[in-house]
Amino acid sequence: MQVLERYLAAIARHLPKAQAADITAELRENLLSEIEEKEAGLGRLLDAKELDALLTAFGHPLAVAARYGKARYLIGPEIYPFWMATLRVVLGIFAAFAVVGLVVAAAGGSAPPARLEAQAGAIWPLAFMVFGSVTAVFAVMEWAWGGRMKLKWSPRTLPAPPRAPGRKPPQIVTETVMGAVFLLWWTGVIQFRALVPIPPFVHVHLAHVWAGLFWPVLAYSSAEIVINGLELARPGWVRPNAGLSLLKDIFGCALLMYLLRAGHWIDVNAKVAPHALAQMRHGFDKGMQVGMTITLLVLVAKALAEAWRLVRAGGSDGGPARASAVA
Numbered sequence: 001m002q003v004l005e006r007y008l009a010a011i012a013r014h015l016p017k018a019q020a021a022d023i024t025a026e027l028r029e030n031l032l033s034e035i036e037e038k039e040a041g042l043g044r045l046l047d048a049k050e051l052d053a054l055l056t057a058f059g060h061p062l063a064v065a066a067r068y069g070k071a072r073y074l075i076g077p078e079i080y081p082f083w084m085a086t087l088r089v090v091l092g093i094f095a096a097f098a099v100v101g102l103v104v105a106a107a108g109g110s111a112p113p114a115r116l117e118a119q120a121g122a123i124w125p126l127a128f129m130v131f132g133s134v135t136a137v138f139a140v141m142e143w144a145w146g147g148r149m150k151l152k153w154s155p156r157t158l159p160a161p162p163r164a165p166g167r168k169p170p171q172i173v174t175e176t177v178m179g180a181v182f183l184l185w186w187t188g189v190i191q192f193r194a195l196v197p198i199p200p201f202v203h204v205h206l207a208h209v210w211a212g213l214f215w216p217v218l219a220y221s222s223a224e225i226v227i228n229g230l231e232l233a234r235p236g237w238v239r240p241n242a243g244l245s246l247l248k249d250i251f252g253c254a255l256l257m258y259l260l261r262a263g264h265w266i267d268v269n270a271k272v273a274p275h276a277l278a279q280m281r282h283g284f285d286k287g288m289q290v291g292m293t294i295t296l297l298v299l300v301a302k303a304l305a306e307a308w309r310l311v312r313a314g315g316s317d318g319g320p321a322r323a324s325a326v327a
Contacts, residue, residue, distance in 0.1 A: 003155045004031060007055050014065035014081060023068055031058065055155040076142050083138040087131065094130050096177050098123050169232060176228040183221045203269045204284065209262040216255060223248050242310040249303035256296040
């Protein structure tokens with residue numbers, strides 16, 4: 001029963017790892033017994049709507065998983081997991097905006113160090129304000145709804161259990177924030193000279209080889225952000241996520257291999273002796289070469305990992321939940 005496995009997989013994601021397998025097995029046995037009892041009474045198999053109604057009555061996956069967690073008294077046990085899930089998303093978005101804001105202010109040189117320090121210090125009160133606001137909303141829900149989470153949902157909307165491990169949300173969020181900062185730099189919105197210890201009499205610019213790659217690099221960075229957002233929103237879409245990430249990594253490898261063939265990537269001008277200038281130019285190019293080589297190796301490793309994830313996904317479509325109730 002595909003929908004039953006989706007339901008159990010959704011519960012397992014929120015259980016303590018040490019007990020997840022045992023609890024899931026117990027829940028599967030209980031639910032199968034209940035299904036068999038219903039079918040025996042009807043004299044036929046349950047149809048899709050009846051199976052949905054049975055699972056819906058059993059409880060939302062977050063609420064069911066909460067029954068096996070430790071006692072928590074800040075908010076009731078049924079509403080607590082929804083509060084925690086909302087808090088993680090809201091604080092994650094807040095942290096991402098805070099980091100990008102500080103990086104933009106520092107890189108643009110628009111704020112003196114004292115002002116940057118004051119901005120960083122103001123983040124904590126705002127974070128506590130966000131925490132308090134979310135908690136207050138769920139406390140009102142706890143009081144108004146009598147500790148019951150009144151949420152309309154259907155087992156059909158739950159993602160299919162992934163057959164291959166995907167990337168962790170913190171990794172995806174980190175890559176997305178870094179990609180957004182790079183995109184702002186690449187399009188000229190921010191500059192990093194204020195953060196790089198280069199003497200003021202030294203002028204560093206990208207070499208001519210980069211001129212024809214503005215749009216390909218822009219497309220790669222934009223695609224990375226979009227693909228990461230899709231994987232965060234739809235973690236159950238294993239094959240589409242792995243396939244898109246694989247294509248993106250292959251495209252990135254092609255860009256890097258093209259760049260590595262150039263042999264010169266940074267133009268350096270400075271009022272120094274000719275031999276010192278030559279050494280400086282060689283040092284910048286050597287550093288760029290090492291950095292791009294390491295990045296290429298990382299992308300190759302990521303592409304192989306995504307290809308393996310795609311193979312392990314096997315016959316599962318990994319896409320949106322299908323409407324059929326029974327395999």
